[in-house]
Amino acid sequence: MPVAVQTEHVGLLHFESEQQMSTSTSTSIVPSITLNDGNPIPQLGFGVFQIPPEDTARAVDSALHAGYRHIDTAEMYRNERGVGEAIRASGLDREDVYVTSKLNNSYHRPADARHAFAQTLSELGFDYVDLFLIHWPLPTLYDGDFVSTWKTLEEFQHEGRARSIGVSNFQVAHLERLAAETETVPAVNQIELHPYLLNEPVRAYDEEHGIATEAWSPIAQGAVLGDPVITSIARELDRTPAQVVLRWHLERGNIVFPKSTTPARITENFDLFDFQLEPGHSEAIEALDRGADGRTGPNPDTFAYTPA
Numbered sequence: 243m244p245v246a247v248q249t250e251h252v253g254l255l256h257f258e259s260e261q262q263m264s265t266s267t268s269t270s271i272v273p274s275i276t277l278n279d280g281n282p283i284p285q286l287g288f289g290v291f292q293i294p295p296e297d298t299a300r301a302v303d304s305a306l307h308a309g310y311r312h313i314d315t316a317e318m319y320r321n322e323r324g325v326g327e328a329i330r331a332s333g334l335d336r337e338d339v340y341v342t343s344k345l346n347n348s349y350h351r352p353a354d355a356r357h358a359f360a361q362t363l364s365e366l367g368f369d370y371v372d373l374f375l376i377h378w379p380l381p382t383l384y385d386g387d388f389v390s391t392w393k394t395l396e397e398f399q400h401e402g403r404a405r406s407i408g409v410s411n412f413q414v415a416h417l418e419r420l421a422a423e424t425e426t427v428p429a430v431n432q433i434e435l436h437p438y439l440l441n442e443p444v445r446a447y448d449e450e451h452g453i454a455t456e457a458w459s460p461i462a463q464g465a466v467l468g469d470p471v472i473t474s475i476a477r478e479l480d481r482t483p484a485q486v487v488l489r490w491h492l493e494r495g496n497i498v499f500p501k502s503t504t505p506a507r508i509t510e511n512f513d514l515f516d517f518q519l520e521p522g523h524s525e526a527i528e529a530l531d532r533g534a535d536g537r538t539g540p541n542p543d544t545f546a547y548t549p550a
C-alpha cells in the first residue's frame with residue numbers, strides 16, 4: 243500500500259506570543275503524511291540527537307515557536323524529559339505536537355523493553371507517544387532476535403500507549419523477516435538518507451510495502467551543505483543550501499526532522515514552503531549519491547552498541 247502524501251494542514255504555524263501559540267488551532271503549512279495505520283504525521287519535524295539534556299527544553303521551545311509540531315527524540319539521547327517539559331510549558335495541547343521516541347539498544351528483551359517504554363512515558367510526562375521505534379535492529383546481538391522486540395511494540399500499540407509503531411535502521415532483510423514472522427507492518431522506517439547516501443534499496447522497499455521513510459541526518463550533519471552542486475542550486479533559487487536539501491527531501495516524500503541549537507537555523511530549516519526545486523535540480527542532487535561510502539553513521543548490519 244503506497245504512503246499518501248496529503249496537503250491537509252496540521253498543528254500551528256506562526257504566532258506572536260505565548261497566548262497566541264496556545265490558543266490558535268489549525269494553520270500549519272507543513273504537509274501531513276498518512277501512515278499505514280491511518281494516523282497522520284507532520285512531514286517536517288525537529289530532531290534532538292546530541293542536544294545535551296540541560297539544553298533540550300530551550301531548543302524545543304525555539305522549535306515550537308518557529309512552528310514545528312513534531313519532535314524526534316530517543317531513550318539513548320537522554321533528553322526526553324526536556325522534550326516533555328518544553329511541550330508542556332508551550333501551552334499547546336498535547337494532541338497538537340507529534341512526539342516520537344525510540345527503544346534503548348540495551349533493552350531489546352521483552353521484559354526490559356516494557357520497563358524502558360514505561361520509563362519513556364514517565365520521562366516525557368505523557369501517557370502516550372505518537373510513534374515508538376526500535377532504534378537499531380542489532381542483528382548480531384540478542385541471538386539476532388528483533389522479532390520478539392517488535393511483538394512487544396505491538397503490545398504498546400494495542401494498549402494505546404504508542405499510537406503508531408515503527409523501526410529505525412532496518413535493512414531490507416530485517417523488514418522481510420518482520421513481514422514473514424509478525425502481524426504488523428511498521429508504520430515508518432527511520433534510516434540515514436541524504437544526498438550522499440540515497441539508501442535507495444531500503445527506501446524503495448519501504449515505499450512498495452506502505453512503510454513511510456524518515457530520513458535521519460537529512461543534511462548529513464552539515465557535510466552536504468558545501469557541495470558545489472548544492473550551493474549552485476541555492477544561489478539559483480536564492481535559498482540556503484540547507485533549505486535546498488530539505489526541500490528536496492520533502493519533494494521526494496521523505497519525513498525529515500533536522501536538528502539545530504542555533505535559533506536562526508531552526509527558523510531557516512522550517513522556511514521551506516514558499517519555493518520549489520526546478521527541473522533538473524532533483525536529478526543533480528541525486529547524482530551526488532556515494533552509496534555505502536556516503537554513510538556518516540554506523541552500518542546497521544554490524545552496529546552493536548549498547549549503552550552501559
Ligand SMILES: NC(=O)c1ccc[n+]([C@@H]2O[C@H](COP(=O)([O-])OP(=O)(O)OC[C@H]3O[C@@H](n4cnc5c(N)ncnc54)[C@H](OP(=O)(O)O)[C@@H]3O)[C@@H](O)[C@H]2O)c1
Pocket residue numbers: 288289290291292314315377410411432433457458459460461462463464467482484485499500501502503504507508510511539
Ligand atoms: N534513528 C537514528 O539512528 C538516528 C541517527 C541520527 C539522527 N537521528 C535523528 O535525525 C535527526 C537529525 O539528524 P542529525 O541531528 O544527525 O543531523 P542533521 O539534522 O543532518 O544535521 C545537524 C547538524 O547540522 C547543523 N545545521 C542544522 N541546520 C543547519 C543550517 N541551516 N545550516 C548549517 N548547519 C546546520 C547543526 O548545527 P547547530 O546545531 O550547531 O546549528 C548540526 O551540527 C536527529 O536529531 C535525530 O532526531 C536518528
